[in-house]
Amino acid sequence: MYDEFELIEKIAAAFPTPEGLTLGIGDDCAILDPGRFDLVTTDTLVEGVHFRRDWMTPQDIGYKALAVSLSDIAAMGGGPGAFFLNLTLGPNDDKVFVDGLIEGMLEASQKLSPDGFEVSVGGGDLTRTSGPTVISITLMGEASPAGPVTRSGALPGDRIAVLGPVGLSEAGLRILRGDVDVDPDDFPALLAAYRRPLPRVHEGALLGLFGVPSALIDVSDGLIQDMWHILKRSGMGASIETHNLPRHPELVKFCEQTGLDILDFLLSGGEDFELIVVSPPARMTKLWDLARRYGWDVYDIGEIRSSTEGLRILAPDGTPITRPFPGFRHF
Amino acid sequence: MYDEFELIEKIAAAFPTPEGLTLGIGDDCAILDPGRFDLVTTDTLVEGVHFRRDWMTPQDIGYKALAVSLSDIAAMGGGPGAFFLNLTLGPNDDKVFVDGLIEGMLEASQKLSPDGFEVSVGGGDLTRTSGPTVISITLMGEASPAGPVTRSGALPGDRIAVLGPVGLSEAGLRILRGDVDVDPDDFPALLAAYRRPLPRVHEGALLGLFGVPSALIDVSDGLIQDMWHILKRSGMGASIETHNLPRHPELVKFCEQTGLDILDFLLSGGEDFELIVVSPPARMTKLWDLARRYGWDVYDIGEIRSSTEGLRILAPDGTPITRPFPGFRHF
DSSP: OOOHHHHHHHHHHOOOOOOOOETTTSSSSSSOTTTTOEEEEEEEEBBBTBTTTSOOHHHHHHHHHHHHHHHHHTTTTEEEEEEEEEEHHHHHHHHHHHHHHHHHHHHHHHHHOTTTTTOEEEEEEEESSSSEEEEEEEEEEEEOTTOOOSSSSOOTTTTEEEOOOOOOHHHHHHHHHHHOOSOOOHHHHHHHHHSSSOOOOHHHHHHHHHHHOOOOEOOOOHHHHOOOHHHHHTTTTEEEEGGOOOOHHHHHHHHHHHOHHHHHHHHHHOOOEEEEEEOHHHHHHHHHHHHHTTOOOEEEEEEEEGGGGGGGETTTSSOOOOOOOOOOOOO | OOOOOHHHHHHHHOOOOOOOEEOTTTTTSSOOOOOOOOEEEEEEEEEETTOTTTTSSOOOHHHHHHHHHHHHTTTTEEEEEEEEEEEEOOTTHHHHHHHHHHHHHHHHHHHHTTHHHHHOOEEEEEOSSSSSSSEEEEEEEOTTOOOOSSSOHHHHOEEEEEOOOOOOHHHHHHHHTTOOOOOOOGGHHHHHHHHOOOOHHHHHHHHHTTTTSSSSEEOOOOOOHHHHHHHHHTEEEEEGGGGGGGOHHHHHHHHHHHHHOOOHHHHHOOOOOEEEEEOHHHHHHHHHHHHHHEEEEEEEEEEEGGGOOOOOEEESSSOOOOOOOOOOOOO
């Protein structure tokens, strides 16, 4: 295994561009460029809880560790910059594992950096544990000049859109976990959604730049639970029409083969990292413009209502749905 | 045990002041006050490596987790602000443990915040592990208007001072580990140095404000190893006179009783979090002024030389010391 200084050197060499940093690795603190970053998000992935080595390559794990944080910056309408890595390695973590992790983080940073932004390493801490590997990433970002987009700006009459299909990652997880009797080779998109999610970082940055959303969140806990986060913070209710939710062909096939209810996946599946965009009707035209120009999938799934109406979810046949929605539990 | 939302609520309630934050816990990202923070440091404490429950109370652990990061901000001549907590709890962590941790962090923030600065929680992530508890803290800080003080500004002729006694924490650790046959009750200061270190946060912020140091570092790895960090980054050599190093009475007694060589503790003991201040002779008068006004202990221990002279360490009798200096290994 690498010693501490070799490993620091390896990480520093993988992310050489000190974007947004006056000083990166090598002193008591990193020094940020003055006034550059105003967004901070942090996420921890724990082996056995958030990833398993028999389900994901080291590259997948590194990729996902950074992707989840990139998604949080996107969900503020901002762009990502420097990140800090707290890597707590277990007894069996070898060079192959660590090299793969770094490679995956680099892939995520290259594939997922929106135009005009670059992801760099500002520092971190390397430690050892006798238990499962723990990876924490703290990512800094820049809000749009139009201001950060929070969860709390939704108003009655605002439309609710989702930028892509949901429920895929949860189905992928169930295949990997062996909960269902299907041939994994038939469901590459579901497995990829779990292993290599595509957070909407380009979309989030552009939506923020054009000041489109009144509220924004990424689907990490499940569509309904994340919708609830917006409603609670905004003091609003909403009406969601499930017949407008996109149904990915693989998810449809998966539910046919397993007999599971696709609505459970659409409404409660976590970790798809699609954006839920809430926007006043007048600004929806800008969203459609952007969608046409960049080839985004946009699905209009409902409307913000006053809080007295609560959250009404309509089944495809128009009847209200009242089932409980557990969503993803991290803790 | 608390559920996730109860625990977030508990942490948010313990640190209610959103100092430096436009938006704290509760959205996809924290939003920092524009242009407020330009320093970032992050540290991980792992159970069994950096702390043990039979050696420290939960309060001690929480206190130290924040103290080590506060020390890094001090070592840039800055003041601390918002921190982010990645808490990965083990199977046996109960309410008593978590309450104690938070209490200890609160104590550290209150006891160690320099005048004019306040430490607040900006966010975090709560997770579970089947293994040892892992605590990562990422702390943001503000550099002085005179600019951050790095490790790389030392110049030939600069004096080297240390702001307090070193070697105590290492001796405390050996007592706790049972390496030595002494009565722990005779060495409260050594145990406290390990459990409840007092990083020089007030001193660091004031030194930065008055632009005193040309280079600054805190003693986390051991005096010589940390001195090496400055010399390597500055491209300098140095001469250290060990007879000027402060010898704490308890450390002297500890070495008498154990037969261990006090120089090993003074030169290689880690985690004392005293500041090593490198300063041009002309600005040393300001350091002495501050020391008189605030009652600091300042020990002038040597001089920066050109790199060709390397690091020369003189024993109390004036002979050069050539022994290897292992210092603290984190990884």
